[in-house]
Amino acid sequence: MPLAFTILLGGLGARTEEYLAPILAGEGYRVRLATGFQSLLDTLSRALDLVIVDLPSATELTHLVTVRAACPCSLVVMGPAHDHTLLVETLDLGADDYVQRPFRTDELLARIRAQLRRHERSYGFGLSFGPLTIDPQTRQATCDGKPLALNAEEFAILATLADRPGYACSATLLLEQVWGHGHRNDILPLMQAVAHLRTIIEPNPLAPTILGGSITHGFWLGGMAQERELNGK
DSSP states (O other), X not given: OOXXXXXXXXXXXXXXXXXXXXXXXXXXXXXXXXESHHHHHHHHTSXXXXXXXXXXXXXXXXXXXXXXXXXXXXXXXEEOSSOHHHHHHHHXXXXXXXXXXXXXXXXXXXXXXXXXXXXXHTXXXXXXXXXXXXXXXXXXXXXXXXXXXXXXXXXXXXXXXXTSTTOOBOHXXXXXXXXXXXXXXXXXXXXXXXXXXHHHHOSSTTSOSSEEEETTTEEEESOHXXXXXXXXX
C-alpha cells in the first residue's frame, strides 16, 4: 500500500490555519504543523511532499526567500485577498501557487492535488539495488517483488539513499532529512530504523549487502565497489 503524502501546514506569523489539519488528514494526507518562522524552517528539513504556508501580510514576505530556499518540494502560500501586488511578488519569490483568503476548501484541496501530481511527475523511474526496488513516484518499495510495509521514516531513508546511489550519506544528513534539524544528534531512531530495514531486505542482516554502512561511516545503497566507482576512486 502506498504511503500517504506528507504535507506541512505552517505559518509565518503567530498562527496557522490549524483547522485544515483534520481536513487534510481526512483526505488521507499525513500532516505536520509548524507555527512561526523558526519552527517552520526547522520542520522544512524533514521529508515532505508539499508545504502550505500562511502569509499574514506583506510584512512577512521578507521571510519567503529563506523558506523557498529551504523548501524541498512544492510551496503553496495562503495570503490576503485583493492584493495583486502581493500575489505577484509571492509567485516571483518562488511560491508554486497562491491561494487568497477566504478560500473554498474544495478549491484548496484541488490545488493540493494538482501540485502533488507535478511532484510525482518530477520523479524518474524506480531504482533497483539488487532485490530492492524503490519507486518514489508510487511511494512504494519492494524486495524480491514483494511490497514492503514501511513507515514514513523508513521509506524516507531509502528514498534519500536512492537519490545518492553508491554514495555514503552521513548519519547527520539522514537525521536532518528524515527527522529534522532538531534531531540531528538523536541517533537512536536512525539506528532502530536501519536495523529494521535490514531485517526485511537483507538475506543476512548481520552481514548487509544492500543497505551498507554504519553510524560512524554513513549509510549507502549498493556495494562499496559502486561507491568507489561513482566517487572516481
